[in-house]
Amino acid sequence: MSKRSEQTLQVGVVGLGAMGMGTATALLQKGLSVTGCDISANARDTFVAAGGSSVATPAELAHCHIVLVVVVNGAQVEQVLFGKQGVVSHLASGSLIMQCATVAPSQAKQLGERLGAEGLMMLDAPISGGAAKAKSGELSVMASGTPEAFSCAQTVLDAMAANVYRLGDEPGIGSSMKLVNQLLAGVHIATAAEAMALGIRMGLDPEVIYKVITHSAGNSWMFENRVPHILSGDYTPLSAVDIFVKDLNIVHQTGRELALATPVAASALQQFTAASGAGFGREDDSAVIKVYQRLSGITLPEAANDALGG
Numbered sequence: 122m123s124k125r126s127e128q129t130l131q132v133g134v135v136g137l138g139a140m141g142m143g144t145a146t147a148l149l150q151k152g153l154s155v156t157g158c159d160i161s162a163n164a165r166d167t168f169v170a171a172g173g174s175s176v177a178t179p180a181e182l183a184h185c186h187i188v189l190v191v192v193v194n195g196a197q198v199e200q201v202l203f204g205k206q207g208v209v210s211h212l213a214s215g216s217l218i219m220q221c222a223t224v225a226p227s228q229a230k231q232l233g234e235r236l237g238a239e240g241l242m243m244l245d246a247p248i249s250g251g252a253a254k255a256k257s258g259e260l261s262v263m264a265s266g267t268p269e270a271f272s273c274a275q276t277v278l279d280a281m282a283a284n285v286y287r288l289g290d291e292p293g294i295g296s297s298m299k300l301v302n303q304l305l306a307g308v309h310i311a312t313a314a315e316a317m318a319l320g321i322r323m324g325l326d327p328e329v330i331y332k333v334i335t336h337s338a339g340n341s342w343m344f345e346n347r348v349p350h351i352l353s354g355d356y357t358p359l360s361a362v363d364i365f366v367k368d369l370n371i372v373h374q375t376g377r378e379l380a381l382a383t384p385v386a387a388s389a390l391q392q393f394t395a396a397s398g399a400g401f402g403r404e405d406d407s408a409v410i411k412v413y414q415r416l417s418g419i420t421l422p423e424a425a426n427d428a429l430g431g
């Protein structure tokens with residue numbers, strides 16, 4: 122046994138938001154030693170209260186063997202890895218970066234090459250399942266990387282995921298699969314909002330629409346998961362509108378690079394962009410229905426305290 126494998130596995134999680142907090146907590150609950158990192162002191166305090174350790178900058182994760190990156194977008198990933206307080210130059214050679222944020226496949230591929238040049242391994246490991254599955258350690262992980270990277274990540278993957286899809290030996294393939302998921306997820310959320318708006322405009326009871334559709338052929342995972350937020354009038358973000366502005370822009374850009382038109386995804390992107398432009402970018406992605414509300418004047422269900430004027 123090498124000296125390193127005798128040490129307690131130290132895991133770092135950068136980005137303690139909707140997905141990172143749940144994932145980091147699930148790892149803690151499985152008995153792993155986890156240090157969380159976030160620019161938000163509030164997020165760090167919450168993680169410490171859950172039993173973890175925390176640091177304010179990625180550079181302070183030098184002791185970690187594996188670092189999960191669960192920040193929002195490609196620019197933040199770049200900052201966390203290679204920025205002034207980035208983690209890469211502080212990690213021991215042979216450490217593993219598990220890149221879980223949704224980024225362009227081309228960026229994931231380049232990151233693999235750059236991290237390899239720094240003596241680090243990378244698992245391209247985007248995630249799916251939402252905040253609830255992150256918290257319960259039951260995510261789906263769409264992963265690609267070398268056999269050595271998979272072997273190093275095994276304990277962490279076992280603790281955070283119900284399904285690990287091993288898609289290839291090179292970073293970029295996992296992110297390609299995630300982009301397929303994001304095209305579907307974004308279109309399904311926008312379509313769920315449009316369908317609910319039409320039903321409400323026709324005078325149907327929103328609760329009845331939900332009950333009937335979730336037992337009929339028009340249902341989708343996203344309809345079932347997101348429409349309850351509309352019914353309760355609660356747009357607290359579990360996944361924000363701006364996440365889909367980001368992801369559907371990646372779909373659009375990747376399609377352009379490959380000369381593949383994605384007209385249905387483009388239409389959904391316009392709706393999320395309109396929602397963001399109208400000031401709902403940080404609200405739950407189901408708030409895309411508010412675009413239809415503004416255009417048609419439909420009345421949406423209100424949160425209990427809103428109804429009381431609170």
Ligand SMILES: NC(=O)C1=CN([C@@H]2O[C@H](COP(=O)(O)OP(=O)(O)OC[C@H]3O[C@@H](n4cnc5c(N)ncnc54)[C@H](O)[C@@H]3O)[C@@H](O)[C@H]2O)C=CC1
Pocket residue numbers: 135136137138139140141158159160161164179191192193194197200201221222223224248249250251252359360361364
């Ligand atoms: N929310 C969801 O349901 C899902 C999200 N994803 C993807 O997971 C990633 C994370 O998404 P969410 O958790 O929803 O985002 P979020 O906005 O809730 O959390 C991101 C966290 O990263 C932190 N952060 C940003 N820059 C940082 C830096 N330089 N150093 C340290 N911390 C930093 C923020 O303070 C925030 O707490 C995104 O790429 C998203 O597309 C994937 C599947 C589901």
Ligand SMILES: O=C(O)C(=O)[C@@H](O)CO
Pocket residue numbers: 248249250251302303306360364
């Ligand atoms: O879980 C996923 O997959 C998702 O991407 C969504 O929940 C929204 O980001």
